[in-house]
Amino acid sequence: MSFRKILLQGILLLTFCFSFSLRADGLPGEYLLTQRWRDMIAHHSPLTNPALMTEENYISGRIAFAPILDGEYKHGEVGVTVPVGLYQSAGFTFFFSPEGYVFPGGIDEETGSLIPPVDLGDAVLGLSNTNLLFMFSYAWHFWNKLSVGANVKLAYQTTFGDPAMGFGFDLGLTYRLLRHPIIGDHVVGLSTQNLIPPVMKSKFSDTANSAYASDLKVSWVANYWEKRVESALDIDINDFLAAANEFKTLDGKTAAKQIEFDINFKVGVWLLRMLKAYLQFGFNQKELDYWGMALGVNMPSVNNGRDLEVLYQYNIMTSSGNDATGHTVYLRGDFGKHREEVFARRMARLSSLSPNELYNRARKLYAEQKYWDAFFVFSRILVEFPDFFKNDWVQHYRASCEEELDMREVAIKNYQTMKSDFPLSSAVPYTDLGLMRIYYRNGDFSNVTNQFVELSKPNVPDSLRFHGAYLMGQAHMENNEIAKAVQVFSLIPEEHPDYPFAQHAIAICHARLGDDTTAIVTALENTIAFSPKTEAQKEIINRSYLFMGYLFYEE
Known part of the structure; x- marks a missing residue:
């Protein structure tokens, strides 16, 4: 089967931008690539891999909200995925990260640097930074076990009164390895984040350091024993598209390019078809980076057999001095009918x-x-x-x-x-007329005559008989039987729609026979006197006027 062009629609991801210099944390937006704060919905989200949307069979909504550093920073994701037919899905996701007043002292007009905050008791004055991301996604299960997907993103940040905006693009591919009731469902995927990165330029980002960090992700998602056990593994290669001059030390000097990778793993169980518990682990290239757990409920019994899940997650950073320990609250649910049921109902309506x-x-x-x-x-x-x-x-x-x-x-x-x-x-006479038309077009005039005999039988409606008479007259003209043609054309009465054509043809017959001009003009006047209802009738009347004009000109 040939690969077909996929339709893309979309918008993007939220770029969380910390207010002070980003050089200490690597490339801009690099911290957005972590999924620990949204790990429990990561494999339902097109941000991880847009092609995973084809695994969603219901209209699916999801929310994740994570306060970081005692609520100083807040990350959130709100999204919906909608199945389209049997093999396609579309989605919209909104990310947000309000960061509050980080440098409320303002900007030094001479140096362009940020002024430290001013303590005014309970009130502070100054600037803030808020990050927003909008993402439209599309996925297509286009061939066998393969699915492909794309995200189109719009990133927006207020940047302390100097707003910046950028567009980005992602691609993803998944392959369904296995689907078995006991061994489970296994899907592997390859995706990019910021394959075309948003470029955000403001007073606080120079040209060389304004493009978001990129990421290449390899994923494995599985569930076993009728979804009672789940597991997922993600391997991320960070900054794989970054240029060497984009790596800097804390003092601003160029550093050697480093390609970092992260490994995220989670495993969960679903107890009594209600309680859910997860463990999650994250590794960098050096050590265990974080670990965490999530507890909650999934209650399909109150949602007509569809997922309805509420979870609370807590994770701990293992490195000393890292206070980014965080909490996340999740809500996820499926709604509507299964995509196969929707398709089957539509087919049933057609077949019924x-x-x-x-x-x-x-x-x-x-x-x-x-x-x-x-x-x-x-x-x-x-x-x-x-x-x-x-x-x-x-x-x-x-x-x-x-x-x-x-x-x-x-x-x-x-x-x-x-x-x-x-x-x-009663349809036979209409069928005879159809046969007569085809025989006439084919020049088979003997069969035209035979069909006219059929149409001349007593049980044939007059209207059909007169249609046949017109065709028979045309056949006589083709055979140069002009007198017979006039005789047959004359059978058609004034109220019949073929009457103006028959009268015009009679005028031509008289002309070919060399008859008196009076006979020709009489036939043309009969045509002109007809009240036309179709464009063809109007056209034959115009031709009769032209014919009559030639006659008068000749005289």
Whole structure:
């Protein structure tokens, strides 16, 4: 199967920017790549890997809120994922990180540096920094066990009164290794964060140090024993796209480029289909970086069998002097119907249509000149409802669609099949007229004559007989039987829609026979006197005016 182009929509991630110089912490936004504060929803979030959204089968909402450093910094994620059909998903995520008043003293206008805060008791004056991120995501299970996804991001930060904004882009790929009720579901993924990084420029970021840090992530997500046990492993290679001159020491000097990696691992159990408990561990290239636990409940029994989860997480940094120990509160739930149920219901609605509904739909398509679509609906009726009481008309209109699509040979065959299957049907004269039209277009004038004989029978409606007369007259003209043509054209009465065409043709016949001009003019006047209702009738009247003008000019 060929790989197809995937549709991308999206927005991005929140960039948490600490107020003082970022050089001590590495590249800008590097700390955003950690997932310890949002670990319990990380594998439901497109920030980790947008392709993971294809694993969500319900409309899924999630919230994570984490106060860091005794609430001085607050990180949050709010997002929703919506299944689209059987194989696609779309999502929107909002990240926020209000950082309060960090340097409330303001900015020194001469040096551009930040002034230390001024203590005014309970009140402080100055500037603040708030980080916001908006992310639109799209994922597609496009081939076999492979899924692909993308994020489009918009990062915005107030930056102490000097707002900055940047756009970013992520890609992700997942492969479903296994799906088994006991051994479990196993999915591996490869994703980028900030493949195209947001570039944030302000008074506090120079050109060389304004692009967000990038990350390459390899993930493994699994659950076992009907989801009673869960585990996940993420290996992050940080700053893999960073230039060497972006690495600096605390005093601002260029440092050697370092590619850092992190390992995050968690394992959890679901007890009594209600209580949930997790352990989480994080490693850097040197040591155990943090560990933590999460406790809560998941109660599908009160949500019609869908997840409804509330968790509290506490993690501890292991390195001395690191006070970034934090708490996180999570809320996650599934809503609506399973994507397969939605698809099955839609298919059921289509398949449960009665033959009458299908017939009306097909006739509507036919009237709208959507002959290809109408052909398939008429064909479906014949296959699924062979005893439908209007199948004589179904066969007629099916062949008529083929005629309109210029599928002449197969139309002739199906017209003849209709006459054979329903010889006494009221649709037979209409079928005879259809056959007569095709024979005329094919230049098969002997069969045109045969069909005119059929249309001249007593049980044929007059309107159809006169349509046949017009075609028969045209066939006589093609065979140079002009007198016969005039005779047949004269059968068509004034109220018939073919009357102006027949009268114009009579004028031509008189001209070809060399008859008196009076006979020609009389026929043309009959055409001009007709009240047109279609564009074709208006056009033949205009041609009659032109013909009459030539006659008068010749005289």
